[in-house]
Amino acid sequence: MKHTIRQVFRSGKFVVGFSIFMGILLIVTFYPLIIRDAPLKIIGQGTFFAPGIYVNVYDSMGSPHYTILLDDAAAKRIADKLDDDDRQAIKEWLVAAGISEDAIEIENTESLLDLWVNNFDPTTRIPGMTNADRNYYIRLNTALDGLLSTEGAIVASVNPETGALEEKGVIRQTDYVNVNQVPNVRVLPLGTDNFGRDVLTELVQATAVSLRIGIVAGLIATFIGLVLGLVSGYIGGLVDDVIMFITNLFIVIPSFVLLILISFSIGQEQRGAFTIAVVIGFTSWVWTARAVRSQVISLRNRDHVNLSKLSGHSIAHIIAFDILPYIASYVVMALILQISSGILAEAGLSILGLGPRTTDVPTLGLMMNWAMIYQAHILGKWWAYFPVIIVIALIAFSMNLMNTGLDQVFNPALRD
């Protein structure tokens, strides 16, 4: 045993796959211990906040302010509101409004803004200008308001008694806060999803759930496949015929279709993560059964099996002690594959809207499903689905690597 394990770990492929898988497992185990936020808590009012560090504006007003003098601060501030395309658009508008092209210096912010402020009128109807353009210019005009000002902004609050504004302080353009001193800062490394939930926290939880689904499904499928394969292969005859008849039936019907039908007929009320795992397990044992059976058939006429028979061992004993050890390595490999395909099957089901109930638990498939419903892929909100894809890919990849690694170790024909 020890020797086998050492051999297994000598396989590069296995080690890489194993490390990735253990990495995922570690993150899934320890992340919730450190970050204790509820994974399904709606924190964002609005959909798909981009990844980043969110600093509370109100608190940062009250945090200590530091003056930092940076040369390019003003330029950056202007560039943020007025990029080259905007300048070009301003020029187009001014030209259309009858300003001579020579008078417009597109790079000279001051003169450009001067022209703009003096000439822009949102009610002007320029031939050929669409409503979308008009809206753009109005937005631009709002954004440009006070852009060149060097004054600070005054913070005021409403006096609850008089209703008058009372000055609280001035924020100058050179004021900075230290993020560490702001009491409320939320890091959203992967932003939020369509419900306004923290994607990273949700993703970790979803990975855990999906792994559990995969493991349950894999164990069930492998167990059923193994038992049926052993029995039909060893006993043979009528038992074999019956079991193989059933197995062939299942082979003919695509298991995913079966999966869809069963999930649909269970109804969403009953569709918890565990139920889905069981359903997946019960529809994906077929190939294991067939493969195990064929291995058993080749094993059952070996000398040591015959010897065992002559010694009067029971069928169960023979299967357990004389046959199972010889196919154990195969079964482990099959299990790994079953786990990985169980995870994929859950994702596939959830994408069809047939996965577990939406907000009991997050799963990888459900995250993709909601990202698609809210069109994250069309609107370019990559953080809502791309990390999910990566995780699914990593899990499947690591499992397949482990499997190939094991194969190389156990199958002498493949050994280098």
Place this chain on the structure above:
Amino acid sequence: MKHKSSLFSILLGLLLIFSLSLAACGGATPTEVEAPAESAPVEEATAVVEEAAPVEEAAPTEEMAPTDEPAPVEEAAPVEEAADPNALPRNETLYSNGQQWGPVVGWNPYSSNNNNAMAIAQQDNARVIMFETPYLYNMLDGQVYPLLADGPFTWNDERTELTFKIKPAAHWSDGTPVTAEDVAYTWATHLKYSTPTGTGNVDFIDAIEAVDPQTVVIKAKLDENGQALNPLIVAAYVSSNYVIQKAWTQTLEERVGDDATAFLADPAEDVVYSGPYHKYFADDSKVVYVRDDNYWGQDASMWGKLPVPKYLGHVIFKDNAAGTTALQAGEVDVSQQFNANVQDLWLENDLPISTYLPEAPYGIGASLPTAFFNLDSPGLDQVAVRKAIAMAVDYPTIIANAMTDQSATFDQVPRSLMNPTPGEQAMYDHEAVADLQWAGNDIEGAKALLDEAGIVDTDGDGWREYNGENLSYVATCPNGWSDWQAAIEVVAAAGAEIGIDITTNFPEWSVYQTVVTKSDAPLPEDYDIFMMWSDGAGPTQPWGRIRKLISSEFNGMTSNWNGNWGQYENPDADAIIQAIPAETDPDALKAMYTDLVKIYLTDVPSFTLMYRPQSFHTVNESVWTNFPHEGDGTNPPVPPLNLTDGWSIAGLYNLELVNP
């Protein structure tokens, strides 16, 4: 304008699609995202309000339409069908999407099974590109404007008979004039074959008669006092129901031999119409309509010109995502579908796309998607529990997340029974109900209300009890209706905050609709809190919406597509609802509406979760421009209803090419 390269996001999108198809073993059907937007009003329209007075088997006086020239259309279609529809000149075609979600079944304006939403939709804002109503309703100012009719309609002094004239210029596609006899015969046919229009109105309309070839009189059904039962519904008839040619109707009757089923099932490819467009091509990928250059409306008495686009193309997409992609690519000009985060299309993608309003809520809210309480569930028979749940719900999150801000907030438009349009908002006394309105997120208030009612957590398990039982409910809405599902999730989250256990459940629509519309028995378990729609904007509103939200007249119906699905019953409310249609004094009306709002906000039989536009209306101005938008200077204002519904068809005459 700006063109940021979004190669990265395209790549990611491709990856997603690739991996999805892998994971789903191909052939994934990513749920019907097709939000309630479209399915809802359609279902609703079939069910409601229209009915007819018996017979009037219009004697064969009508001159039989001389020779059935089957209109040049039919000849043209088969020839061009093969080649043309994919090569329509872009500069003469206005593409839309979101109204039609499957192949067209037929063109029979009597039938409700045409699946031909783009051409046939008899509703408050009737779709009038092919068939026409006497009047057009304008949801923005609440007025009706004559279309086939000549001038405004008039009531007699007792408000029992409504009279209008048909425009002399109006004629059918076969050239024969539209007459009063057509209007009368249409009604008679609706009655004879019990169409939804017939059964919906027969309780309120006694007869529709042609006094002379131009003059139509609609006689209302009278109550025992000789008053019209419901003048509102009678008046609404003229802007929500098509006039169909008598001669063609008779042709159809002859063809089917008076077999009612066959009559309604006839695909009516030979139908005669009066509108500006007709069938050019239809298959399961698109429907194309071509302009009738002999359209009567170019007469000076109506539009004075033809509508601008020669073709109207409606692309049939699989789901909203496909529609959004086409809109982004400029393959769709007018999109009637829910585009999540629509502002990103112009703010981030810099596309020439706009909505009616430049900022949130982007459209004009017209209907009130509502969560109904099952009033028989233990605990939900208590007003305190109902109101506490309604108060605790985080509406800003629903509006920001589920609707991606495409709804006015309840701070902007406090809750009542009215939609956010100024006309309806003016119909109740805001001051008088201010104390009853809630803006949501009021956890403390909700807790206090429950404590006060003695509904507390006595056994310390975190959930409150009523009569010794934990308050535990299931909130539900149809699966795949994404914005509703997201909203229901937020409702459920509110429960936990106030000690009421609410879980969610999303059955399939096919199941959901049969359960919810069965009003002759108590609702089953798992339907404690459930979402349905309300009426939008129309000529009978807000009365019609209020009736459908709280009137008990629908209780006991086997198939109730009207409303009040929680089976609420309040005789006071019923009495006011019954009295309103006959009332004409604006002050008295306002007082009555205010009373209804008071009752509604006090009893909380259901609660509005968001405001929703009549139609979503997002336009891409790559080819066409001058779509209706706020402050576009049109008078009367053209409403944002995709240039097809009610008065919004006026927008078709204002379109201009971006690059002529």
